[in-house]
Amino acid sequence: MSFTIQEIATALGAPAEGDLDFKVTGAAEPTMAAGDQLALAMDPKYADGLAEGGAQAALLWSGADWRAMGLKAAIFAPRPRVAMAGLTRMMDPGPEIGPDIHPTAIVDPSAMIGPGAAIGPYAVIGARARIGANARIAAHAVVAEDVRIGDDVLLMYGVRICARVRIGDRFIAQPGAAVGGDGFSFVTPEKSAVEAVRETLGETGSARQQHYTRIHSLGSVTIGDDVEIGANSTIDRGTIRDTSIGSGTKIDNLVQIGHNCQVGEDCLMCGLVGVAGSARIGNRVVLAGQVGVNDNIFVGDDVIAGGATKIFSNAPAGRVLLGYPAMRMETHIEAYKGLRRLPRLFAQVAELQKAVSKLADRD
Structure with a gap:
């Protein structure tokens, strides 16, 4: 070129x-x-x-x-x-895929492949899947049964799109990304130690046996237009309703989106972000590397969370957060300054204690 x-x-x-x-x-x-x-x-x-x-x-x-x-x-x-x-x-020349369908690809006869689509070696397209126009699917990618994928999509090597997932146009998934795996959802017939801790805020109660029973994921994943997902990132399917990712959202490598999560439009999630199940993320939210979001909470529109921030409770729209646990960035900076001053403060207190002791001895 x-x-x-x-x-x-x-x-x-x-x-x-x-x-x-x-x-x-x-x-x-x-x-x-x-x-x-x-x-x-x-x-x-x-x-x-x-x-x-x-x-x-x-x-x-x-x-x-x-x-x-x-x-x-x-x-x-x-x-x-x-x-x-x-x-x-x-x-950017992009990956060399195609043209057409590679002889080693396995395409179910009931699948519908749009015009101009290219499917690479050893890719698998499941029953009743629909692939949009000009889609490019690289080697060893899997598109499972009843998946719907829009136009101009790029699935890189080894991407897994699981059953019944819905994806819009111009979607990009980097190598190893997995969309639509079962959610991590289990229950114990008896009250579990985790339930006891939530009630007591620290005590697990007496020792007990507990056995985990799987809650199956009946929902799927719905993804809007112009979404990108990084290498080895995962988006779990919903338990009953779909997990959803809004249009324009960009997800970095090694990000985990839990079951039932609702992520808004034009969000940015950097590497190693983890969003626990049933969390709701607003529009234009930025989560820097290693940010964690607790389950069943809401992060408002336009929130920005700095690296390694841990969000344990609802975050109002427009808030800039930092720290563990998350707090306003300016508050965290002042708290950090206070920590830095502690050694000097301890030394000053020790000197004061000595001075007071000397005065006491004189009396």
């Missing part, structure tokens, strides 16, 4: 100057860029790296003096990360 500077600028909706017919075959960091690569130097702090590399064209910050940098051409990015989104989309 090769692209002219004009083609890239047009795709990005960005201004460009210099030799607009100059062609590049890819993108690179400034210090590592070859002569046929577009250097990404969208901040002045990366300018010195251009001299170390061999780039003749670059994606630069607005107003940069590209001629002084010895370049043949430049594209200007008012919003660097937005430009990165467009550039990477343009240059």
